[in-house]
Structures are given as structure tokens and as C-alpha cells.
Amino acid sequence: MDGKRVLLVEDDSAQSSMLQLELKRRGFRVNAEKTVAAAAARIEKEIFDAVVTDLRLGSGDGLQVVVAVKASQPETGVIVITGHGSIDTAVAAMKAGAFDYLTKPVEPEVLALALRKTIEHRDLVGEVRRLRAEVKERRGVSGIVSASDAMGRVLALVAKVSSTDATVLVTGESGTGKELIARAIHENSPRRDGSFVAINCGALPEGLLESELFGHVKGSFTGADRNKRGLFEEASGGTIFLDEISETTPGLQVKLLRALQEGEIRRVGDNHPVKVSARVVAATNRDLMKQVTAGKFRDDLFYRLKVFPIEIPALRTRVDDVMPLAEAFIKKARVRTGSPATHFSPAAAKALRSYAWPGNVRELEHAVERALIMAGGPTVEARDLPPEIASSAPAKRRVKAKPPRKSRR
Ligand SMILES: Nc1ncnc2c1ncn2[C@@H]1O[C@H](COP(=O)(O)OP(=O)(O)OP(=O)(O)O)[C@@H](O)[C@H]1O
Ligand SMILES: [Mg+2]
Incomplete structure (x- = not known):
């Protein structure tokens, strides 16, 4: 905590000098004020890493210091010192936004520890906010490069469909960016705080795929030693991305159709339907219509998926x-x-x-x-x-x- 700036608001000179000395010895840079007015004026002009205030300041009230800090530098943590172990005033201070409270007599070491904690907390909160923004930035449409008119039209469709719950079928050759577009739809939708769950339907045999998608109950097959939620349930409130949808078997297609139409699934080995509310985005690099004609893909599922088609043109x-x-x-x-x-x-x-x-x-x-x-x-x-x-x-x-x-x- 070397060089961290602390403002100490304390009207008792002896107490103030003692605490200043002790905090300086522990590497803090300390400024001190005696009144609410002086402290408030200083908080307006300078930024502190943490503030410590006595709650009884002569005729003033330390709560006003808390309020002033929260108003002009909300990230800065405030530690209040209560005189007579009065829990009521401490609670009021915490409600006003104080980070912690200590009762008199104040042990310098305890105060230093509380200060370190509040500064670390502020740094972590800032870090989390920054990382969240960065992740959003990377995953959002902003990560999609688009200079051609054709891609501009794709992004216009993405923008339009994102605000709805419509099922989207993304088509395009391998490597055109289908998954990227699916993520963009999720990130720009009201479901962005829910999960985005992706599954490659071509990578698993039918039985395993079914249990991945819909979950299973204990004992439903060898190795099912506990109940397991499926991806449809995990993506409830979010988006499920069914990649290579053309690779599903007719048996599974029936179950997907029910999930889409009734918003209902059945876990493997369970007869009770479970309501799910996952938004579905599917993708394929095949001509699904051809698969339908060849009898390999159910036409009812095809039309249900095709509510909002987005085709990504080849590069x-x-x-x-x-x-x-x-x-x-x-x-x-x-x-x-x-x-x-x-x-x-x-x-x-x-x-x-x-x-x-x-x-x-x-x-x-x-x-x-x-x-x-x-x-x-x-x-x-x-x-x-x-x-x-x-x-x-x-x-x-x-x-x-x-x-x-x-x-x-
Ligand atoms: N417009 C774009 N801007 C930036 N990166 C892109 C764009 N399109 C695709 N990419 C990148 O190209 C790679 C392939 O994209 P993606 O995995 O989404 O393709 P796909 O269509 O799902 O491919 P496949 O059919 O093989 O699964 C990824 O790394 C993706 O980030
Ligand atoms: Mg893909």
C-alpha cells in the first residue's frame, strides 16, 4: 500500500496526530482535516484511495463525509470510526455507502488492515468492470470485420433479429463465420446476460448427443450415475447454438422439433417434460433443402428452423x-x-x-x-x-x- 493516499477526518488533535503518524509509518500518504466542510472541499478537488472519518466531528456529522465521498468519487472506500460502539450510527454509515466501521479506541494496525481491504476491493471492482467491458468488446459485433456490401447486409439482419426470440438458421460454407454470427446475435440480444451454449451436432453419436442436449436421469443408461441437466436447460434464458444441425438423426430431429415448438424437452430416462426457454440458433454448411429432398432431414424441422435464415456469402x-x-x-x-x-x-x-x-x-x-x-x-x-x-x-x-x-x- 505504499504511497496510497488517505484522507483522515478527525477533530480530536491528539487522536489525529497519533493516527497520521501510525499510518505514515505503514507507508500511507495521509492528509488530515478537522471539519466536515474542510473535508468536503478537499474531496471535491482531490482523489483519495481511501477516506477515514470519525462519525462525531464537533458540531458536524461524519455521515456527511461519507455522502460527499460517494457523490464525487464513488469508487473510493470510506471507513468510519464510531465513538461509543453505537451500532445504529455504524449501520447508518454503511447504508450511506461506508465500506467498514471501527469502534474507538482505534488500533492503528486494525485501521491499516481495513484501509488495505477497502483499497483492494476498489481495485478489484475496477478490474472486473474493465475485463467485462473487454470481453463484451471482443465478443460483440465490434469483433466482426465487415467492409463489403454483402457482409453489411448480413450484419443488418443480425441487428434486426437480435432483439427478437426468433429461431435463426445460419448457413454458409465452412469457415465463413457462422459461429461468430451466432455469438453476435446472442451478445446483441436481451439474453446477453444468459449463457451462450454451443454444441457440434456432428461430433457425437445420437445417444450421447441426446443426453448432452436434454440431460438424463440417474440410472437411465450405464454410466449415468447421477442426474444431469442438458444444454437446453443450461441455455434457458440464453441461447443454444446447434452447429452442424444437418448431422442429426431423424429420431433426434423429432425431439428438437418438440423443443422448438412446445418449448419442452424430456431428459433421457424421464417421462416428465421440462419447460425450457432457450433461444435457438442453428447452423449448417450443407444445403438443408437438398437433405430434405433426399429424406435425410425432416421437412417440418427444416421449416421451423428457417423462420429467419441468414446466409453468409463465401469470402x-x-x-x-x-x-x-x-x-x-x-x-x-x-x-x-x-x-x-x-x-x-x-x-x-x-x-x-x-x-x-x-x-x-x-x-x-x-x-x-x-x-x-x-x-x-x-x-x-x-x-x-x-x-x-x-x-x-x-x-x-x-x-x-x-x-x-x-x-x-
Ligand atoms: N467477419 C469476420 N470478422 C472477423 N473474424 C471472422 C469473420 N468471419 C470469420 N472470422 C473468424 O474466422 C474463423 C472461422 O469462423 P467460424 O468458426 O465462425 O466459422 P464457421 O462458419 O462456423 O466455420 P465451420 O463451418 O468450419 O464451423 C474464426 O476464428 C472467426 O473468428
Ligand atoms: Mg463453426
């Missing part, structure tokens, strides 16, 4: 997003890899813009990461890119018979 159809994405990924990867690279050479940029990106944004992210490792200096050259990308820019011809007037591409 090759929105070339305007390529460089802004690449630059965002440089920044991100630089932090992780400690690479000195900050930008792309014109040839590298040309290659990035010409390449077809079958793996879409994910492939671009990986390519940039790799290029950063390869690049020796501040500029990422074309040769630092994976070979299939580096060679995708149309090469300049060596021998030109009468060049055309300036052709693009």
Missing part, C-alpha cells in the same frame, strides 16, 4: 473484406507471435485478393498467422504466404507484345 464473393480481415488478423497474431510484421507488400495483397479461399475466413486467418512466422521484417511479402496463395496472383508477363492500355486484374 471469394466479397473480395472487399479480404484486406480488412487480413489486417485485423495481423494485429491479432502479432500480439501472440511477437512478430515485427505490420503490413503486406503490394504483391502479397494482390495474391490475397486473387486467391479463391475455399476455406474462407478461417483459411485466411491461418495463412496470415503462417505468413507472420515466415516474415522477417515489418512487411509481409508474397513469398511469405503459403505457396498456393502466393501463386494465385496473375503473374506479370516478361515479354509483352504491345501492352494493353492498363488492364486491371
Whole structure:
């Protein structure tokens, strides 16, 4: 607590001098005032890490000091000192926003400890607030890079659907950002304080997937040694993201349909329905309509999911997003890899813009990461890119018979 600023408000000179001395010996920087008016004036002008005030200040009342601190620097903790062990005044002080109270006679060591606690508390509260804001910032739509008209239209849909509880079906090739969009919908919805639960429906066999989604009761199958809530219940009040929804079996599709239509699920091994209120966002990189025609996907579930479809176009159809994405990924990867690279050479940029990106944004992210490792200096050259990308820019011809007037591409 070295150098932390403390304001001591105490009208008894002897007591004040003693406490100032003791706190200074423990590394605090102490200013002292004797009256409410003087203390209030000081609190207006200067910021303290903590304030200590006697509750009986001659004709004044230490409660007013608490109120003044809370009004002008609410983060600053106040410790009050009560004279006669009167619990009533201590309670009043805590209600007014004091952090702690001590009764006279005050042990300097106890006061120093209380001060450290209030300062630590203030620092933690500030830290939590800062981290929360940072997490929000990272997860919110602000983390989505969008420069093309096509992506602008996607984000407009996201903004529109976020405020509703509508089921959303996000489609797009692998790596186009379906999960990112699903998270953005959640983060921008009134459910943002609930959980966002994601599950890949293609990664588990039917039985396990069912118990993951809907939960199970003890004894319902070998290994079910206790009751377990499913993800639908965990996401109640929040959002459940059903990734690769096309991979579900017809049996499970019936159960999903009931969850969507009736807002009801059954835990495996349990006959009682449970009400759930999870908002559903589903995603697929397949043509679900084709799956329906082929008899692999139930049409009633398909139409129920398709209430609000959002299609993310492939990256090759929105070339305007390529460089802004690449630059965002440089920044991100630089932090992780400690690479000195900050930008792309014109040839590298040309290659990035010409390449077809079958793996879409994910492939671009990986390519940039790799290029950063390869690049020796501040500029990422074309040769630092994976070979299939580096060679995708149309090469300049060596021998030109009468060049055309300036052709693009
Ligand atoms: N517009 C964007 N802005 C910034 N990052 C993006 C954008 N689109 C995608 N990404 C990033 O690209 C990667 C792939 O995105 P995501 O996992 O959401 O794709 P997906 O469509 O779910 O892929 P898959 O079908 O393979 O599951 C992620 O790291 C994501 O953060
Ligand atoms: Mg995904």
C-alpha cells in the first residue's frame, strides 16, 4: 500500500496526530482535516484511495463525509470510526455507502488492515468492470470485420433479429463465420446476460448427443450415475447454438422439433417434460433443402428452423473484406507471435485478393498467422504466404507484345 493516499477526518488533535503518524509509518500518504466542510472541499478537488472519518466531528456529522465521498468519487472506500460502539450510527454509515466501521479506541494496525481491504476491493471492482467491458468488446459485433456490401447486409439482419426470440438458421460454407454470427446475435440480444451454449451436432453419436442436449436421469443408461441437466436447460434464458444441425438423426430431429415448438424437452430416462426457454440458433454448411429432398432431414424441422435464415456469402464473393480481415488478423497474431510484421507488400495483397479461399475466413486467418512466422521484417511479402496463395496472383508477363492500355486484374 505504499504511497496510497488517505484522507483522515478527525477533530480530536491528539487522536489525529497519533493516527497520521501510525499510518505514515505503514507507508500511507495521509492528509488530515478537522471539519466536515474542510473535508468536503478537499474531496471535491482531490482523489483519495481511501477516506477515514470519525462519525462525531464537533458540531458536524461524519455521515456527511461519507455522502460527499460517494457523490464525487464513488469508487473510493470510506471507513468510519464510531465513538461509543453505537451500532445504529455504524449501520447508518454503511447504508450511506461506508465500506467498514471501527469502534474507538482505534488500533492503528486494525485501521491499516481495513484501509488495505477497502483499497483492494476498489481495485478489484475496477478490474472486473474493465475485463467485462473487454470481453463484451471482443465478443460483440465490434469483433466482426465487415467492409463489403454483402457482409453489411448480413450484419443488418443480425441487428434486426437480435432483439427478437426468433429461431435463426445460419448457413454458409465452412469457415465463413457462422459461429461468430451466432455469438453476435446472442451478445446483441436481451439474453446477453444468459449463457451462450454451443454444441457440434456432428461430433457425437445420437445417444450421447441426446443426453448432452436434454440431460438424463440417474440410472437411465450405464454410466449415468447421477442426474444431469442438458444444454437446453443450461441455455434457458440464453441461447443454444446447434452447429452442424444437418448431422442429426431423424429420431433426434423429432425431439428438437418438440423443443422448438412446445418449448419442452424430456431428459433421457424421464417421462416428465421440462419447460425450457432457450433461444435457438442453428447452423449448417450443407444445403438443408437438398437433405430434405433426399429424406435425410425432416421437412417440418427444416421449416421451423428457417423462420429467419441468414446466409453468409463465401469470402471469394466479397473480395472487399479480404484486406480488412487480413489486417485485423495481423494485429491479432502479432500480439501472440511477437512478430515485427505490420503490413503486406503490394504483391502479397494482390495474391490475397486473387486467391479463391475455399476455406474462407478461417483459411485466411491461418495463412496470415503462417505468413507472420515466415516474415522477417515489418512487411509481409508474397513469398511469405503459403505457396498456393502466393501463386494465385496473375503473374506479370516478361515479354509483352504491345501492352494493353492498363488492364486491371
Ligand atoms: N467477419 C469476420 N470478422 C472477423 N473474424 C471472422 C469473420 N468471419 C470469420 N472470422 C473468424 O474466422 C474463423 C472461422 O469462423 P467460424 O468458426 O465462425 O466459422 P464457421 O462458419 O462456423 O466455420 P465451420 O463451418 O468450419 O464451423 C474464426 O476464428 C472467426 O473468428
Ligand atoms: Mg463453426
